[in-house]
Amino acid sequence: MKRKLFKTMIAAGAVAMICACGDDAATKATDAIGGVGSSGSTSPAVDSPCNGVVSAADTWLFDTGNGYWVIYADGAVTDAAGNPVAVFVDGSIMTLDGVPAVSGIDLNTLTPCKANAVIDPQTGELTILSSASADPQDPGLSAGNDPLNPGSSAATNPDDPFVPKSSTSVNPNDTILAPLDESSSSVNTDPDIGPDGFPTIESYGPPSPEYTKNILGNSQTGWNSRYWDACKPHCSWISNGQEGKTDTTTQESYVAGGTTARNCNIHDVEVPTFTLGHAVQQYWMGYEGTTSACEVGAAGVFTCTDMAPIALNDTLSYAYVAGPGTQTTCGKCFHLQYDGSFKDASANNAAKATHKALKGKHIVVMTSNIGHDVENGQFDLMVPGGGVGAFDALSTQVNGANINWGAGFGGFLTECQSKLGYDNTLEKYQQCVRDMCDAAFGNAGFPNLLRGCHWFADWYMAADNPTYHWEEVECPQYLVDHYMTTLNPTKSNNYAWHTDWSTYKKGDELETLECDDKGCTCPPEMAEKGACRL
DSSP, X not given: OBOOOTTOOOOBOSOOEEOOOSHHHHHHHHHHTTOTTSTTOOOOOXXXXXXXXXXXXXXXXXXXXXXXXXXXXTSEEEOXXXXXEEEEETTEEEETTSOEEEOOOOGGGSEEEOOOEEEOTTTOOEEEEOTTTOOTTXXXXXXXXXXXOTTSTTSOOTTSOOOOXXXXXXXXXXXXXXXXXXXXXXXOSSOBBOTTSSBOGGGGOSOOGGGSSOOTTSSOEEEEEEEOOOBOOGGGSOOBSGGGOOBOSSHHHHHHTTXXXXXXXXXXXXXXXXXXXXXXBTXXXXXXXXXXXXXXXXXSBBOOGGGSOEESSSSXXXXXXXXXXXXXXXXXXXXXXXXXXXXXXXXXXXXXXXXXXXXXXXXXXXXXXXXXXXXXXXXXXXXXTSOOTTSOOHHHHSOOTTOOOOBTTTHHHHHHHHHHOSSOOHHHHHHHHHHHHHHHHTTSSOHHHHHHHHHXXXXXXXXSSEEEEXXXXXXXXXXXXXXXXXXXXXXXXXXXXXXXXXXXXXXXXXXXXXBOSSOBOOOHHHHHTTSOOO
């Protein structure tokens, strides 16, 4: 099933490659860019490694001894097929796990390949420039210039755009591999849609390389705690901007703050984050946040279960967190990279196997809650089975018989540690947590909760309060889409107040009242429901 979704930003990136995997492919690529055999050509010799590269940006080739890795100006590193393999940082190539691979690299000593193609920003179509317009061998860099320093004389002048006089389209039989960049303006208007009504995570394309670059050397450090209380998110409430929440007093501030975080009813169906107040009447109107299940139980609203963590691959995941009010506000995102240790590590309390197994992995988190007890640098990870904390709506939503929710603070893993001790094997902790996940969520009818709970055991390696280095980043569109309310896109609405959201089903029409800037008309039947006052 597919649908159009114009807010999903999935774009063709600035670099593409033709994989010259044999003599025929190399000849084809050389001919396409005006190589040997093209009349009037000044292109490189047939044996130049640049003949195998078609790029819309300047690149540098690093000889590994078994082939070439391609270094891009943004620090991304791919193999000859265009697959991300590493990142280039301060003269060193680091693996995607953050492990140094090669150091002391001077780009001025590598083979440079000049941009020899352009990508249409509207269609993503790659067009190779003619040999009269581009020399793939010489990007015009003089010795001693730093090609990654925009202030050097080697930098391209953005006010002097290159306009090719003629071009040659890419042969449709060639294999074109174009890394995607979520920050670009092209839009995937027809993504694959999952059973939850959102685009599948695969439809967003490869994540930004910013999310997997090595940051273990920066000075910003912190640690994860964990919880899942299932309460209405802090960032779902209307406010005047206090406590890190979005300012909902004007339409401009509401949109600038990313609107409000989605919330769902007990059946995991999205409902409004705010409606008309229950006391509206003929001469007064105002708005009121839908009541949290942590206040009123099953009739209230909960965290939507698709905000549970999700893995993109073995080294990168997305999740939501409660962040410290001193360092974040609702809707901000952060890139964390785990360093293999934990909060209370010391000479007599070394990092465990679980922490070491997590080392080098990356996670991008989005703030959906502000925690008054969260420290600077700490992000309280929202993960099912992580502990219900001081406010528990989870046991209301998932109320199977004899469920063991583990420790209130620490959840399933803390319970497993009490059974297994604190120095058991990685596999023992993982299996114990998985078993508790299955017992709690296996037959609960909330597959996202089971997925997120298993994620903690399998991807997160059942690590207890791991430490990391962090930086603020632009939010991935996947997290944005699952964060922003779809029912309250503006600061105004005429939804009637509900005392019980548990009866609302997906597709039901929301009840409304007729209002103007003075007040709202209150029909007797709506007054009986407590939606307004006569």
